[in-house]
Amino acid sequence: MKPGSRFTRISIPCRAGPSDLDEEAPLQYVSDVYSGKSTPAIPGSGSEKHNPVDGAGSGSGRLVPNFLSTLPIKRSLYSTDSYFLDSIEDLAAVAGDSFRRFCRDHTLLLLKPDAIVSRRAPAVLRWVTDHGFSIVGAVPVMFTRHTVRALWQYGLNAASRDRRDTADLYMTAGECVLLLLAQAGQAESATAILSRAKGPAEPENCRPHHLRYAVGSFNYQLNLVHGADEPADLLRELGILCDHDQRLRLFSAAVADVDGTAAAYALVDRVQNTAPEVDLDLGRTLDEIAVAANHVEPTRVPDPAPELARVITRIRAGESRDWRQLFELAEKYQVKITMWQRIVIATYLLDPHIPGAVSMLPDASTGVIPHATEIHHR
Template identity: 45%
Template sequence: MTDDTLHGLLTELTPSKAKVDAYLADTYVLETVEQLTRLGLDPERFSSEHSLLLLKPDAIVARAVEPTLTWLADNDFEVVDARRVVVDRHVARALWYFAWNIASPERRRLADLLVGISDVLVLVVRAPAAQLPTPVRLAEAKGATDPRKRQPGDLRYLLGRHNYLLNLVHSPDDPADVLRELAIYFDEDTRAEVLTRALEGGDRRAHAAALGRELYAETPARSFARADAVARLCAELGAAATESLDHRTSTADSDAAHVALLDAAWSAGRPLDPWSLIVLGSYVLPMRTGSGAQTLRPVGATDWLEARP
C-alpha cells in the first residue's frame, strides 16, 4: 500500500488529522493493514464494523467480566471473539503511547504495577445495527475516564469503581485505533485467527465468561477501598509506617499522610502488596503532568459525525 493510499484510508477512519499523520508511520497500524490486505479483507470495513474491549487487571480483580458481557448484550453489542492476553509494561506503553507523554511518573509507576496483577481479557465486538462505526459507539457508551463525567447507563458507571486510574476497561476511540490495537494485542498468527473468528460472527459470550473464570481462579478479588489499602500497607511496614505518618504529616487520614506512606513503602526496599500500593496511589498521586505537553485528543461521536460529508 502506497503512502497516499494509506493516507486516504486513515482519513476515512479518523477525523483527527494529527492521528492520520502519526499513524502513517506507526508499525502496529502498518502490520494490521498489510495483513488484512493480504488476506483479501477491507481494512476500512473491518475496523469500522468491529471494535475491541480490554478488561484490564483491575476488571479481573473487580469480577467485572459477567456484568460487562451483560451490558454489551443489553446495548446491542455482539461478542464475536474473546482472548486472554499476557500484558506487561511494554504493552501498556504501546496502547497509550500517544497519551502517556502527559501521564505523571507516578501514574506510570502504578500502571506498571497494575499490569503485573493478572492477564487481561480482550473482547472483539460488533454492533450491526449501529449508525456510527462500532468503535466510536462503544467508546462513547463505555463512559469517560474521568469519574465525574460518567453517566448512568455507561459501562464504567455500571461497574461502579469510580476511580480515574482504576477504570476497569479500555476501547479504541475510532476505526484507526482498532487497526493499531489489533497488532498490539496479537501476533500475526493469533491475529489471523481473531480476524477469521470475528468474520464468522458467532456468539462468543460463553467463551469469554469461561476465560473470565480462569482469570478469577488465578487472581483473588480485592478491595478497592482506600482505608483497606492503608491498613494493609501500615501492617506490612510496621514502624516505618508509623514514623512516616507521625513525623511528616499532622493528620493521619489526609492525602499528604497517605503520600508519605507511599513514599515510605517505596523507600522500604522490600516487596509490599502491589494491589494496596495501586489502590492508595490511585487516590492520592497525580495522574497527569502540568507541562502542557501535547497528546492525540480522543475522538468522540460528535467529531466523527461532523467530519463526515
C-alpha cells in the first residue's frame, strides 16, 4: 500500500505531555480510522484528553492543539470539521515528525478570479517572493457555490444576502490559483505573517506595506487574494480546496523543500491566457453600460439612454447604491450587461454586512482579533 493511503496505519511514537505549547514536545499520531478500533488523535495533542472549551470536551475525541489556533472556539469547531480532519490526517501521514514544522513554516495564498482577469496575478507572485516567502507548489482550483460556502462557512453567517450571492458569482467566474508558500525561521507562524502582510479586505484600510495595496485591489470583495489566518485554517482550507492526492503532493513537496516558483508562474500564465482580460474599475464599467445603451436600436425599444443615464449619474454622485435598479432597466431596454460588469457593479455597491451580526470566527484581515472569551460567546 502506498504511503499516505487513507487505509494505512500510521504510528509515530512519542510521549503525551500536558502542554500543547511545548515547542519541543514530540508529536503523536496513531490512526486506524477505518477499523473502528481506535479514535485518531491529532499530532501534538496528547491522545488521552479532549479539546477543552470552558471545561467541555470537543465530543470528537480529537484535541486541536494550541499551536494550530489561539482561539478556543475555533479549536472546538475544527475538531469536528471533516475538511480539517481529512487534511490533518493526510499531513501526518506524509510529514511525520515534520508535522509541527510544516504548520509553523507554511501558509497558503489563493489568487482569486479577479486577480486573474485583471492580470495582477504575476505581480502577486513577485510580491510574495520579494517579501521572503518561497513558493512550494501551485494548484488550479475551480470553485462552485458549495466551495464558497465551505471556505467561508464560519463568517458568512454575518454576511448579507447580496454579499453571499456575489461571492458565489465572482468566485465561480473563472479559475483560481492556490499557492502553498513557506517562510522558515520566524518567531511566529507563516500564516500569521502573511495574514497581516496581505492587508485588510477594504482597500481604503490598506497601507503601502500591504500586498493588496502594492498590487492594487478594487473593493471589499474584489481584493485579489485570500489567505489562511492561522495554521488550523491552512489545514482546513487545504482540505476544502485540494483533493486527497493533491494534498499529498503539496505536503510531500513541502517536506522536501521543493522550489515550485517556475511551476507557479507557468500555471498563472496558463490560467491568464484562458481567461478574459477585464477592467474592474467601477467608473469605466458604468461608462461601458452607458455606451451600450446608446447603441440599442431605437426602432425595437424606447430609447434607454436617458433613463439609464439618470441612474448612472446618481450612482456616480453617491446618491444611489441601487445596482438592482440599474440591472432591471438594462434588462427592460435590452441593454446587454456582461457577467463581469455585473460583478463589478454589484461588489462596489452592495452592503456586505448584516447590521448587528457577528461572524462565528473573526476575520484576521481586519487586523482586529477579539479576545477568545468574547469570540466564544458570540
